[in-house]
Amino acid sequence: MSISLNPYLNFHGNARQALEFYHSVLGGEIRLMQYDSVPGMMGEPAESEKIMHGQIDTQDGLTIMAADYPASMAEAPDAASLGHSVCVSGDDAERIRALWEGMSNGAQIREPFETAPWGDTFGMLADRFGVPWMFSLAPSSRG
The missing domain is CATH 3.10.180.10 (2,3-Dihydroxybiphenyl 1,2-Dioxygenase, domain 1)
Incomplete structure (x- = not known):
């Protein structure tokens, strides 16, 4: 049995770029799931390439997750908002x-x-x- 606590970052359209950068620094395995992988669940058709869920897991136990907000959540605070690190x-x-x-x-x-x-x-x-x-x-x- 195990348990973990890890950050989940939300972005307004650049989760893929952020995850690819974090992967270049952290290493490990990266998995990216776009909105279009589950049709009709997230966003509008024009948002099909946004990241519904992305995750990096490293061999030394680091995990970071991220996603893009759909356009309907344009006002939601993103990962760059202050109040966390x-x-x-x-x-x-x-x-x-x-x-x-x-x-x-x-x-x-x-x-x-x-x-x-x-x-x-x-x-x-x-x-x-x-x-x-x-x-x-x-x-x-x-x-």
Whole structure:
């Protein structure tokens, strides 16, 4: 038996691009399901190529999911809205530093990835899609 908690991000038409970028950084397996895979369930016919559900699963246990809102939900807040962050934390220095570097490409750095007052190596950014991320590396593994 297992249980997991993972982010599910909603976009206004660019979920595919976001998931493909996250896949290029995170690695793992990516699965994309378009609106037209379940006819009549989501959106208008012109929205057939939007992502109804997308998911990335990595070998080290990371999962991120995303979807596009249908046009009828144009006013709904998307993943770039403030009030949340995707957080990556742990003690695998090489992996977390590589993820920081990858996500930094095209991002707005809000806090550089450096030693924080509480001892972790910590940084914050808004990725190229405006999604806020936090990275935290345990102090015993900064090496």
